[in-house]
Amino acid sequence: MAVTKKSSAGTSAKSAGRSRGAAKTAAPAIADFDKDQELHAYREMLLIRRFEEKAGQLYGMGLIGGFCHLYIGQEAVVVGLQMAKKDGDQMVTGYRDHGHMLAMDLDPKGVMAELTGRRGGLSKGKGGSMHMFSKEKHFYGGHGIVGAQVSLGTGIGFANKYRENGNVAMAFFGDGASNQGQVYESFNMAELWKLPVIYVIENNKYGMGTSVSRASATTDLSQRGSSFGIPGEQVDGMDVRAVKAAGEKALEWCRSGKGPYILEMITYRYRGHSMSDPAKYRSKDEVQKMRTEHDPIEQVRVRLVENKWATEDELKAIDKDVRAVVAEAAEFAQTDPEPDPSELYTDILR
Amino acid sequence: MPIDILMPALSPTMEEGKLAKWLKAEGDTVSAGDVIAEIETDKATMEVEAVDEGTLGKILVPEGTDAVKVNEKIAILLGEGEDANALDAAASAPAAAAPSAPAEAPAPAAPVAAAPVASKPADDPEIPAGTAMKSSTVREAPARRHGGRNAPRPGRLRHGRGSRRIPGRLQDHARPAR
Numbered sequence: 001m002a003v004t005k006k007s008s009a010g011t012s013a014k015s016a017g018r019s020r021g022a023a024k025t026a027a028p029a030i031a032d033f034d035k036d037q038e039l040h041a042y043r044e045m046l047l048i049r050r051f052e053e054k055a056g057q058l059y060g061m062g063l064i065g066g067f068c069h070l071y072i073g074q075e076a077v078v079v080g081l082q083m084a085k086k087d088g089d090q091m092v093t094g095y096r097d098h099g100h101m102l103a104m105d106l107d108p109k110g111v112m113a114e115l116t117g118r119r120g121g122l123s124k125g126k127g128g129s130m131h132m133f134s135k136e137k138h139f140y141g142g143h144g145i146v147g148a149q150v151s152l153g154t155g156i157g158f159a160n161k162y163r164e165n166g167n168v169a170m171a172f173f174g175d176g177a178s179n180q181g182q183v184y185e186s187f188n189m190a191e192l193w194k195l196p197v198i199y200v201i202e203n204n205k206y207g208m209g210t211s212v213s214r215a216s217a218t219t220d221l222s223q224r225g226s227s228f229g230i231p232g233e234q235v236d237g238m239d240v241r242a243v244k245a246a247g248e249k250a251l252e253w254c255r256s257g258k259g260p261y262i263l264e265m266i267t268y269r270y271r272g273h274s275m276s277d278p279a280k281y282r283s284k285d286e287v288q289k290m291r292t293e294h295d296p297i298e299q300v301r302v303r304l305v306e307n308k309w310a311t312e313d314e315l316k317a318i319d320k321d322v323r324a325v326v327a328e329a330a331e332f333a334q335t336d337p338e339p340d341p342s343e344l345y346t347d348i349l350r
Numbered sequence: 351m352p353i354d355i356l357m358p359a360l361s362p363t364m365e366e367g368k369l370a371k372w373l374k375a376e377g378d379t380v381s382a383g384d385v386i387a388e389i390e391t392d393k394a395t396m397e398v399e400a401v402d403e404g405t406l407g408k409i410l411v412p413e414g415t416d417a418v419k420v421n422e423k424i425a426i427l428l429g430e431g432e433d434a435n436a437l438d439a440a441a442s443a444p445a446a447a448a449p450s451a452p453a454e455a456p457a458p459a460a461p462v463a464a465a466p467v468a469s470k471p472a473d474d475p476e477i478p479a480g481t482a483m484k485s486s487t488v489r490e491a492p493a494r495r496h497g498g499r500n501a502p503r504p505g506r507l508r509h510g511r512g513s514r515r516i517p518g519r520l521q522d523h524a525r526p527a528r
Contacts, residue, residue, distance in 0.1 A: 050382075053382060053383070053399075053401045054401065056399070056401070057358075057401045059358075059359070059360075060356070060358025060359055060360065060398075060420075061356060061358070061359065061420075061421055062359045062420055062421065065362070066362055067362065072383075270383070271399075275360055275361070276360055276361035276362070276364075276391070276393065276394070276396075278394040278395055278396050278397070280394075291383070341485070
């Protein structure tokens with residue numbers, strides 16, 4: 001079957017069956033946000049950023065064991081998709097997951113307390129960032145094995161189809177994980193069975209310590225589904241409006257039974273891969289340029305001010321409010337007791 | 351209220367580091383995310399970013415200082431509208447404060463966290479009656495791996511009659527991510 005580069009897979013359901021295409025579909029026109037949407041996006045992204053800064057600080061104080069992967073810089077990806085999804089749609093991701101949990105409306109106190117290993121944490125202080133879940137909020141983890149969540153997310157999509165519940169699963173993974181074998185096994189099954197799964201590739205340009213161009217034979221990750229006929233597109237992952245628009249389109253595709261969809265979010269992480277990564281593989285100028293010219297939060301802030309939807313004082317008040325939420329979470333995460341040693345023998349396969 | 355900037359731990363094993371360089375001087379304004387200093391850990395040279403915003407009031411540890419302990423106060427940040435008076439008060443406060451506990455916090459609750467809680471493992475049917483119990487926190491538990499030659503290998507499950515499963519270090523099973 002010929003793969004047509006310019007098939008109208010995105011618009012015509014009829015052609016989708018035949019020349020179902022790994023077509024590089026045109027990015028949807030970006031609709032402007034109204035005032036409420038801008039304010040919502042601003043607050044949600046700011047909460048993630050402040051939370052992550054605080055988590056980094058607590059790690060620096062030795063209060064968080066093991067490793068710690070911050071989401072700073074990538075906030076628009078998860079917030080844009082959260083704004084696009086319906087209640088019931090699920091998310092599953094790797095270990096850079098604090099932002100996803102906050103966006104899925106999990107209690108910041110429970111998330112932070114899990115990072116510090118306290119009994120009030122979402123996994124009773126026994127899981128940390130790599131083992132945190134909330135069935136109620138449809139968040140399926142938080143996983144430590146690179147790329148494993150792609151298979152799991154495909155399974156969630158299978159369950160959605162089997163139960164005919166109309167939900168769509170979103171499986172997030174990074175540019176590094178996109179070279180893992182199980183990703184392609186998942187792609188095959190998802191397209192074969194037309195599972196409602198969105199594969200969200202958060203391409204922050206560096207897999208741990210290596211740039212994507214040094215580690216990947218092809219760097220247009222949106223086309224990684226082409227041999228299976230899964231459509232994909234690249235999205236400006238620093239613009240929350242673009243993310244929401246692309247998410248809505250992909251969700252509609254999946255919900256109408258056409259199978260999986262790939263969204264490659266072009267984004268950037270400001271910090272190292274983990275807290276102990278000095279990030280010597282990129283220049284300071286590059287990071288500074290992204291920060292000053294493409295920051296997802298600053299973009300919204302500028303629009304809010306330009307449209308006169310918020311004054312500097314009002315934005316400061318939001319910041320203060322968000323800081324208070326984060327401070328409360330940090331306080332709880334330091335004062336809540338650690339789990340009882342007897343908990344070592346609970347919640348495990350025996 | 352001035353904010354203490356502490357020497358951060360930037361790897362799971364770091365206990366002290368060298369304060370290699372200050373990138374901000376006293377009197378400079380600092381906003382969240384600014385790189386304020388470089389420190390050398392046991393593995394690499396890392397940048398320290400500010401979490402709060404304000405003015406760098408006083409540098410307590412000069413650059414080039416070796417072996418600065420994690421959580422030692424390295425500088426004081428002044429908030430909006432604060433001046434040198436606040437600085438004097440902050441500088442005279444005891445330096446080796448508990449992590450995160452600002453000097454004015456009433457009755458810091460941090461010790462609660464560390465206090466071992468009475469455990470009740472006695473009802474575990476897999477532990478033979480009469481086994482001596484020792485109170486410990488989850489975090490201390492992996493210390494059993496130093497138990498000597500005949501101690502059970504961490505991460506191994508021993509099967510068979512009368513044996514019980516040995517909780518191992520999670521890290522031994524899978525170490526996928528750094």
